[in-house]
Amino acid sequence: MATWIDGKAQADALRETVADAVGRLVDQRGLLPGLAVILVGDDPASQVYVRRKGQHAREVGMRSFEHALPTATSQAMLLERIAGLNRDPRVHGILVQLPLPAHIDPEAVIHAIDPAKDVDGFHPLNAGALAVGGEGLVPCTPLGCVQLLKSQLGELAGQHAVVLGRSRIVGRPLASLLLREDCTVTVAHSRTPDPATICRQGDILVAAAGRPGLVRDDWVKPGATVIDVGITRLEDGDSRRLVGDVDAVSVSRVAGALTPVPGGVGPMTIACLLHNTLVAACRQLGLPDPPPSARAIAPRDGLPLTHPHG
Ligand SMILES: Nc1nc2c(c(=O)[nH]1)N[C@@H](CN(C=O)c1ccc(C(=O)N[C@@H](CCC(=O)O)C(=O)O)cc1)CN2
Numbered sequence: 622m623a624t625w626i627d628g629k630a631q632a633d634a635l636r637e638t639v640a641d642a643v644g645r646l647v648d649q650r651g652l653l654p655g656l657a658v659i660l661v662g663d664d665p666a667s668q669v670y671v672r673r674k675g676q677h678a679r680e681v682g683m684r685s686f687e688h689a690l691p692t693a694t695s696q697a698m699l700l701e702r703i704a705g706l707n708r709d710p711r712v713h714g715i716l717v718q719l720p721l722p723a724h725i726d727p728e729a730v731i732h733a734i735d736p737a738k739d740v741d742g743f744h745p746l747n748a749g750a751l752a753v754g755g756e757g758l759v760p761c762t763p764l765g766c767v768q769l770l771k772s773q774l775g776e777l778a779g780q781h782a783v784v785l786g787r788s789r790i791v792g793r794p795l796a797s798l799l800l801r802e803d804c805t806v807t808v809a810h811s812r813t814p815d816p817a818t819i820c821r822q823g824d825i826l827v828a829a830a831g832r833p834g835l836v837r838d839d840w841v842k843p844g845a846t847v848i849d850v851g852i853t854r855l856e857d858g859d860s861r862r863l864v865g866d867v868d869a870v871s872v873s874r875v876a877g878a879l880t881p882v883p884g885g886v887g888p889m890t891i892a893c894l895l896h897n898t899l900v901a902a903c904r905q906l907g908l909p910d911p912p913p914s915a916r917a918i919a920p921r922d923g924l925p926l927t928h929p930h931g
């Protein structure tokens with residue numbers, strides 16, 4: 622049976638590290654990092670994530686600016702709001718929650734954010750910096766995945782990592798990050814013939830395809846470390862549940878370690894956002910970067926037979 626990798630505990634630890642660093646910035650230099658989050662519309666899941674981002678930002682001692690705009694907000698109005706935040710010296714990090722309503726072009730919005738404040742790491746300058754090994758801001762979910770992998774495996778160099786999915790938010794930046802860790806990286810996607818055979822070659826397998834339950838035991842190399850990025854809400858009458866891209870029941874019999882859904886990558890995404898906001902603030906204020914990761918948490922020994930978060 623696989624070990625569960627506890628993303629919630631890792632995220633709690635990373636937030637503590639960020640809170641310590643924010644405390645030092647405030648006490649020693651009188652500087653307060655600020656995060657602005659923009660939500661357009663009333664998508665219930667986005668409302669939950671945005672609320673949590675603001676709440677966690679305040680908990681680590683940052684200033685949080687929350688901008689809830691109606692669905693009918695025009696693209697021009699949104700770009701104007703972003704321009705104001707780009708100019709605001711109290712704001713060090715800006716993010717626009719995705720997905721956006723259909724009448725707004727997400728490319729235009731991402732381009733409008735000052736790359737120095739782009740704590741999602743989606744701006745082409747940051748994406749390009751990551752691709753060529755430069756120093757930009759790195760997207761939060763891939764950063765969280767690498768942190769979880771390091772907590773489990775320590776050094777990643779030489780591992781064969783298979784990334785299933787090529788999205789701009791997860792698959793592509795994650796492949797670049799894993800290359801930076803000296804992994805051998807294969808990217809498989811919806812047009813890859815026989816993805817199971819490719820996935821089965823990975824010492825590390827990251828499932829980010831957005832297809833619930835796609836990865837079953839026969840897709841996984843025995844002993845592999847499996848990171849499940851998928852979060853799909855399934856509703857069946859009154860019952861609702863979140864499921865990942867990995868069929869956890871079968872895969873946990875084969876994998877060496879596995880992240881749960883919920884309680885795996887999701888909580889790390891928000892903790893990494895706070896880390897990125899701290900990095901962005903330090904860079905804008907001419908200070909050295911904070912340390913890259915939380916206090917290492919030893920992987921759990923023993924094999925909990927039940928899912929750690931329900
Ligand atoms: N601008 C952005 N938009 C979106 C991003 C992003 O990184 N930047 N990622 C996702 C949504 N997301 C953060 O915004 C996010 C998704 C899930 C979680 C999370 O903690 N999930 C929990 C379950 C929560 C629940 O009960 O629904 C878990 O997996 O344990 C955090 C952040 C798309 N949009």
Ligand SMILES: [Mg+2]
Pocket residue numbers: 785786787788810811830
């Ligand atoms: Mg794909």
